[in-house]
Amino acid sequence: MLLYIVRRVAYAIPIALLVSLVCFMLVHIAPGDPIDSIVPPDTPKEAVEQVRREYGLDKPLPVQFAVWLSHVVQGDLGRSIASRRPIAGDLMLASGKTFVLAVTAATIGFSLGVALGSLAAFFQGTWIDRLCVGFAVAGVSVPHYWLGMVMVIIFSVLLAALPAMGAGPSDWVWDWVHIRFLILPAITLSVIPAGLITRTVRGTVIEILNQDFITTLRGKGIRRSGLLLHVVKNAAPTVLAVMGLQFGYLMGGSILVESVFSWPGTGMMLNNAIFRRDIPVIQGATLVLAMFFVLLNLIVDLVQTAIDPRMRRT
């Protein structure tokens, strides 16, 4: 097991490096001189040249990458063109908000998905199954930015029950004043994982129920609750892995929901950066979210292996 952990971590390092290379290249695939993407357009010429030297933009690409990476490792993601503030600090604040949203959406989506998925599997072929599967298909097919608008129309415009945008006054606190703002975006964001987890749980549980050992257990006259325990133990690794990845998608993919609800997280930050063509912010936010995803992938793999050694990849 220890050897496996070491090898898996060692494998994550080149991946992380290459991911940062992709993020580094974002500035270079932007049309025009990369320097124009980094400094504001009205910067005096001497200052532009100074930045060019500082970032090593007068050197060949591999050297530039090394220089950029050394800045990044020290927590320096550069400055925003629009606000001229360091990106790292803003990104920290925004990540916190996105984390709150993603955790809430994951909690809603995963519980709903596990409940509906198991229901569908145990009542396979009945109307309950069809209802759950229908929900799952709708969940994965719905454009969530549209669902967000519909939620706003129903709950904010027509019923005037919940706020339509923002995350409440000042810093995030878990009280009703703030939670009111969280409800609509979290439900909107939870629909896709709910649909996907329903599908995964249903498929996994049906597969387990068809295995020989279940028939044996049934033949031996096991009670329903006992059967359930066996199913949970066997389904957990697969389902947990999908959940881990889904959480990563929620953190990295909340941009559309965040822009519908003006939720001040990383997605909103990205959205504003795209609007202003603030490439360093796009680069910084992408890098941080992607690194989080790499780390999450690593943790999922390790946890999965720990609870089910059959999964150990060679």
Next chain:
Amino acid sequence: MSVISSQEGRLSGRNPPPVVVSPGYWKGVVRRVSRDRVTLICGAILLVMLLIILFAPLLAPFDPLQGSTGRRLKPVGWQGHLLGTDELGRDMLSRLMYGGRYSWFLGIAPVVVAFLIGGGLGITAGFAGGKVNMLIMRATDVFYAFPSVLLAVAISGALGPGIFNAILALTLVFIPPMIRVSESVTTSVRNLDYVEAARATGAGSRRLVRVHVLPNVLGPIFVYATTLVSVSMILASGLSFLGLGVKPPEAEWGLMLNTLRTAIYTQPLLATLPGVCIFTTSVCFNLLSDGLRSAMDVRA
């Protein structure tokens, strides 16, 4: 779609002994699809939508780009505007018809390109094995390290708005999963006994790929590609919704949703119509690919 079929046609045309697929298999697929009511209905809805957006210039009652300040945000049925008018006084029905052209194109084109490139690379990796496989699959892992929405947004955000940039970004998002699926399907076929037997009787690589591997892997890979269409449509419209992708004043469902956001207080029903179109299309594509998958008996 036409790109795929013409490619296959050319392959079999150039190499006279046609691809060997037992005729019974496709008969079975057609029979199973024709018994599947959900799949048939979804197929029919999509066909009708396709015809409407193809013939939009003939069917649309108004010019989709011609607005007027005097008739902004009029309700459904107002003076011949069957679905009302948008925030600039343009006819909604006509804009939805024209908008479907961009939404469908932006949704399907990346999957088609990813099918060709990702499928090609995946089959190559699976068939060649060894170092080639290693190289292709490790490169794929890097792109897997990005959540798909983030990758699409970051790339097209850096490239800037535009149809070509959006298609490029989405294609890059879909190539890695296409490679993974094609590689695993090809690897499992390559190790089957009959391929080994063909190799033993002296078949060369080209013949092995053409006669023994391709006919058996294209089906599953194609089915997998169809499952991506729904995601691709949602993402493509999402990019336009964010101001990437299709630029105003053109009509595109995601872009229309965005510009109509200001209307949710005055004309809430109108503001959600483009979303209904995206939702319907994406549900139908999802169910259709589910139906195809079970009819073609594809696992994975």
